Amino acid sequence: MITPRFPLVCLDMAGTTVRDDGAVMAAFARALDAAGIEEGTPEREQATAYTLETMGQSKIEVFRALTGDEPAAQRANSAFEAAYLDSLGHGGAVSVDGAEETIRALQDAGAKVTLTTGFSAGTRDALLEALGWRELADLALSPSDAGRGRPYPDLVLTALIRCAVDDVRQVAVAGDTTSDLLSGHRAGAGIVAGVLSGAHREADFATVPHTHVLGSVAELPALLAT
Numbered sequence: 001m002i003t004p005r006f007p008l009v010c011l012d013m014a015g016t017t018v019r020d021d022g023a024v025m026a027a028f029a030r031a032l033d034a035a036g037i038e039e040g041t042p043e044r045e046q047a048t049a050y051t052l053e054t055m056g057q058s059k060i061e062v063f064r065a066l067t068g069d070e071p072a073a074q075r076a077n078s079a080f081e082a083a084y085l086d087s088l089g090h091g092g093a094v095s096v097d098g099a100e101e102t103i104r105a106l107q108d109a110g111a112k113v114t115l116t117t118g119f120s121a122g123t124r125d126a127l128l129e130a131l132g133w134r135e136l137a138d139l140a141l142s143p144s145d146a147g148r149g150r151p152y153p154d155l156v157l158t159a160l161i162r163c164a165v166d167d168v169r170q171v172a173v174a175g176d177t178t179s180d181l182l183s184g185h186r187a188g189a190g191i192v193a194g195v196l197s198g199a200h201r202e203a204d205f206a207t208v209p210h211t212h213v214l215g216s217v218a219e220l221p222a223l224l225a226t
Contacts, residue, residue, distance in 0.1 A: 005190065006224050008165045009106050010156050011137075012056060012175035013117040015198020016217055017099040018127065024199075025051070027083035031063065034079035035072045055199040056177030058118050058149030081123050093130035096197050098218030103136055105221045112138040114159040118149050118179075139163060150179040153187035160187075174220055176200060178208045185209040193220065 011017050014024055028051045033039070037047050047066050054062050059080055063073040103113050114137060117124050121142045128134050139162055143149030146158040160168055172191035173184030176198025184192035185208070193212040194205040202213055212223060 005170055006172045007111055007170055008114065008159060008163050009111050009172045009174070009220070009224070010114045010116050010159050010184070010189070011103070011173075011217060012177070012180045012198075013115050013119070013124070013127065015055070015176035016174060016180070016195050017096055017103070017115065018131065019094045019096055020198060021094070023084060023087040024055070026087065027080045030083035031076040031080035032066075035063065035067050035076040037066070052199065054179065056118055056150050056175060056179035058143040059120070061143070061149060062118075077120075081120060084119070084123060085126055088126060088130045093127055095131060095133075096216060096218075098216065100133070100136065102218050102220055106224070107138070109221070109225075111224075112163045112165075114139040114141060114163065116141050116150075116155045116159070116175075118143065121145065150177075151182035151186070153183055156183055156187035156189060172220070172224055174214070174217055178204050181205060181208045181210040191224065193223065195219075 014020050032044060032047050037044050050066060051062060060073060060077045063076040067073045106113050119142060121144055124140060124142050128140060139159060141155050141158055146154035148154045156171060156173055160171060168188040169190040171189040173189045174193040174195055176195050177200045181192050181194055192210045193214050194210050195214050195217050197216045205213055
């Protein structure tokens, strides 16, 4: 059984509960094309490295940082979302092994589960629909719901407020990027766990504060039960 110290669990989506299989980076490539950052140039190489480094953050904020131009950032964001939504229509929405069972196990043990993402609310909802998860989690949040996306603490703190949890130390956060871990740490979550099913590796996690590294989100119920 999950301990009562963790009545709220915040789980990232792409890379943590949802398999990526390259769909996000393919969508970023389309976005960089739309922003006029040409393939084969040093600028493209730097931009691609930046998208990997900032994986998990608000997509529009990533494009604003890359382009320094609002119309270009909006074009890139629209291209990104169109490409990712297209991947969903071609079987791109697949859950990480054990993710759905993990969410249900946490809920059965008395926790509320919030899914968090750097995607827009529209893309997030389309992904949930494609997975058949619209009614699965207790809450799903995008940066527009919270004020700021990761690595800021806003998503975790918004989940805390909406789920009426008394103490942020009663929150567990899990994600596959350093931005996920920074967000959980800055919010003051009691558990901040990196998972190795997505974008970043253990060496990346070592650069930011965290409490645990797990092979996948499926290991989380056992951790919270200890």
